[in-house]
Amino acid sequence: MKKAFLYLSLSCLVVSCIKDKPAPPELPATPAVVEVPETPPAPEADSIPEPPPVPEVIKKTPPPVKKKVVTKKREDYKSLIFNVQLGINPGKKNWVLFKNGTYLVFPNNTAEKDAVRAAKKILSAHDxxxxxxxKSNFAKGWIASTPTGIYNxxxxxxxxxxxxxxxRIEKKGIKNIAADKKELEIIHINNQ
Known part of the structure; x- marks a missing residue:
């Protein structure tokens, strides 16, 4: 049985090899004419099809996070105004106080508009x-001062x-002055 299977498989192999052998190509007796198809005419400018519309991509953005803006009223600064007033010589009546405790003292005969303008200019120029x-003599805190007459x-x-x-106190004073320089928000103007 094994021998019969072997002869059968060998004969199939030989037959398949004979079939796969390529035949030599036959040459045509006369030269063949090859026809080239004509190219189609170019479409006119008006007939160019438009590309299909691109679907609009809609990005979903999360809703904005609302920050609570806390606006302090003048009453919220009463303690700051009182403590600054304790630290200033009672003879000095004209001074301008900024939001973070920075203040500048001016001569008594200075007009309010001039004091405000000068305070902003001096503080903006501070670098x-x-x-x-x-240590403050009367208030519970410290008074930081610069050589240019800016106090905090x-x-x-x-x-x-x-x-x-x-x-740490010095760093806090520097930070407060820098914050007031950036914001320039006046909370109190004291004048005669």
Missing amino acids: GDIIFVE YIERGAFGRRAPKSS
Whole structure:
């Protein structure tokens, strides 16, 4: 049985090899003429089909997060105004106070408009980090001052329970002055 299967498979193999052998090509007796089809005429400009419209991509954006803008009223700054007033010589009646405790003192005969304009100009021109800090005699906090006449009241409660190091107080004063320089928001004008 094995021998019969072997002879059968060999004969199939031989037959398949004979079939797969390519036959030599026959050459035509006469040369053939090959016809080239004509190219179709180019379409006119008006008949160019428009590409299909691209579907509009709609991006879903999350709704904007509304930030709570806390606007402080003048009453919210009463404590700051009072403490700054305690730190200024009572003979000095003209001064301008900014939102973060920065203030400038002017001569008593200075007009309010001039004091406001000068305070903004002086504070905008301030670019130094030189600051001197001293404990306020009457208020609970410190007064930071610059050589250019810019002052900043630093409240005691800004540091928590422990007594802060002088370097932290200086940094807080510099930060407050920089914030007021950026915002230039006046909360109190004291004049005669």
